[in-house]
Amino acid sequence: MGSRTVVGRSHDPCARVIPLRLKVDTDAIDPYVVRLRSFEGMPQPPDNCGFLDAALETADGETALFAGATGNLRVFGVDPSELDGDIVFVVPSRKTAHRLIRASSPHNTLLITERCDQLCVMCSQPPKKQHVNMFPFFETAVLLAPENSTIGLSGGEPTLFKSELFDFLRETMARRHDIDFHILTNAQHFGRADLAELRDLDLSRILWGVPVYSSAGAIHDQIVGKQGAFEQVRKNLSVLCEAGARIELRTVLMKPNAPGLLDLAKFVAVTLPFTDTWAIMQLENIGYGRQNWGSLFFDSSLGFDLVGKALDFAVSRGINTKLYNFPLCTVPADYRVFAPSTISDWKRAYVADCADCDLRTECGGFFEWHPKAHGYGRFGVA
């Protein structure tokens, strides 16, 4: 789901699909944020082409030159028409520009920090110790974002920098009333003391994505690698409820928590009834998820009963329940309506068996980095 725009990462598996990091050359010395305008196919330049825009001057097969108040920026190896409206973070010393917000994509996520206080067994983006404060750049980027965007905020754990995060939200939401946020957080760091600050925000424009893996505290704690995490997330979801926050519960389906999924469904219906969406998500083969694939991947094509019963229960009690990242053919026909295509455009792929599939247009397929031996025992029987 929440795609990650990668800042300062050494390995970038996404680069094979749509490049998120561009090779550039610039006269500037300090890092800065700029919006690129190539105006191709546009009747006329938009009227908000302000001092933070760089307009396309010249382009040949290899290079495009953008110029604006922030100086000249030479971008290599990309068709400049694909960059129109993109907001990039330029790091002159590294000769790179990160596409923080791609104008053509509905999936833009800003990585607030790489630090995290949990260590989930399947983490797709294992945490790191160092932290670079990107809030000032992100603030600029959000102010330049296309109209009516939903911006993802992720990590690491964004609420490790809670007061900066609240400041950032307050500032950008006051200046851009059309923009919504989707924030992925482990919800370990809220407290009743945050109620006033939370209520001060327009919470109808923020969806908090919070992982809950099991209704058995010990299993949840084991999955997230933190003692007491379950009790904390329970308490803090309650705080978010009191504040009036919109909540998306996220449950990655794995061998350790699959048997308890029906109990979790009951727990959600009874204890977390304020959940806007409960997303049951198939495992992503990346980061620790790849390392621990053998002990984690749950073949839901064969064991769908566990998923189906949980979904039956939650849906019957009015919980909006979805299956994310499930190839449609692995889901029994009656349940497919709950499995929207959720894998972002830039990281979606299909396998050879998908070539003639009738469901392909509605199916999210696989993550691009999913092994070709996909692990589903019952596949392609749509």
Place this chain on the structure above:
Amino acid sequence: MTVWPLKFRECGDGEFLLTDDTGGFFLSRQPFLERYAAGELSLVDQEFLRGNGHAFGREGDPDWTAFAYRWAQRQASQQELSYVILVPTLRCNLSCGYCQVSRAPETARGFDWTEATLNATLGFIEAMKGPQIKVEFQGGEPLLRIDLLEKVRSFVRTRFPGSQFVVCTNLQRLGNREWAFLDQEDTFVSTSLDGDQDTHQRQRTHDDLATDTFYKNLAEAVKRLGPGKVSALPTIDVDEPPDFGELVGNFERYGVHSIYLRPINHQGFARRRGSHPSSIAKWNTLHSGFIDYLIERNHRTGGFVEEYYFSQCLRRFLRSGADDHVDLRNPNFFASDYIVIDHDGQFYPTDEARMLSRIGRVDLSIGSVAAGIDQAKVQLLNHASFNNFDPDCIHCAYQPFCGTDVVDDLSRNGRIDLARTDTWFCRRHMSIFDKIVEVIRRSDEAARKSVAKWARVPSWGDHMIPVHA
């Protein structure tokens, strides 16, 4: 640990249904009930009650907050006015024995909107907030005043683009102008189809020619407008019910799979026929039999047909938020999200209230388009429009799923302060919820398939009902 109050009802085979005020429920047996009543809950009992949402540790803890949230969700929240039922004429070209609404002969005078009423109605609609509204044309037969319908629709379309229109018509007389009006993207048809041919003719059309015309027009409407655009309701005379097989087959033939079985109403002309005290028992037996019939039929045909109201009640039983049916929600505040404007410009809180007033039983009008909404009267009605504090309802296991119907009580009994169990409304809903508890506990494939469809879940089974031994 504190346990929230539980209410119970025996449901057969020694099992009890227990519910709390949020609509949380489970099944258990006599020994548990005795432990609960004696205040001698075991640790296992306590663990179950906590896990199933019936208890909390201390005020403000997550269990307490979740319970408060679920309770609040169980209450229907007041909405903006977004739905108007318009009666541009009371005249009708049919004379059904049970007429639900009262009607005037087609040639009568003084039963249509005047120019002033039309303009005041448009002014009232113009002041609504929007952005989208729903307009239902009732009658009489509203198509007798197609000119008024056209004026209203074109006005609403301009003021609230994307609005919807429903024409409640007997489909007896449709010329080019009427067809052109109906055959529009934003316009829907609702009609009466009383089951089999004989019953329809006996109750509504009275002669072969009129019956044939109706069926021909219904077929044409489904074909021309598409099946999703035409809905139909059967009105059932409990003393002369139609054959279930023919009734369902008739509806399926016209693409209708959700059938709202309505008893002949106690208002309008129907009231004059009187209502025998045993008629509610008869109705309940008939309705329960219809549910059994549908389960058996769906299993046999592999098709899916539901009784609309039963499905609605089933969903209310299982979850909060099923408040879209205006006859069953709690509280059911009047003149909040919808209002009726009669042929003389009077406002009524419901269509039934309009009928009741028309027969002179009690004046339930709540103002007029000329004078505005009479808020004092609305509030008077609203005082009794919820079941939360009713001295009988508070003991009932079905209270959180149920509602109340002031207008029905007035209609049948002339008063609203009866013991609930003596009212038609209560007896009807006790029977429906008993039936729900019966069918969701059935373990046969046929029942499970239908229940799953009706509850709008992929499948149904033992995992769907919490049980505490």
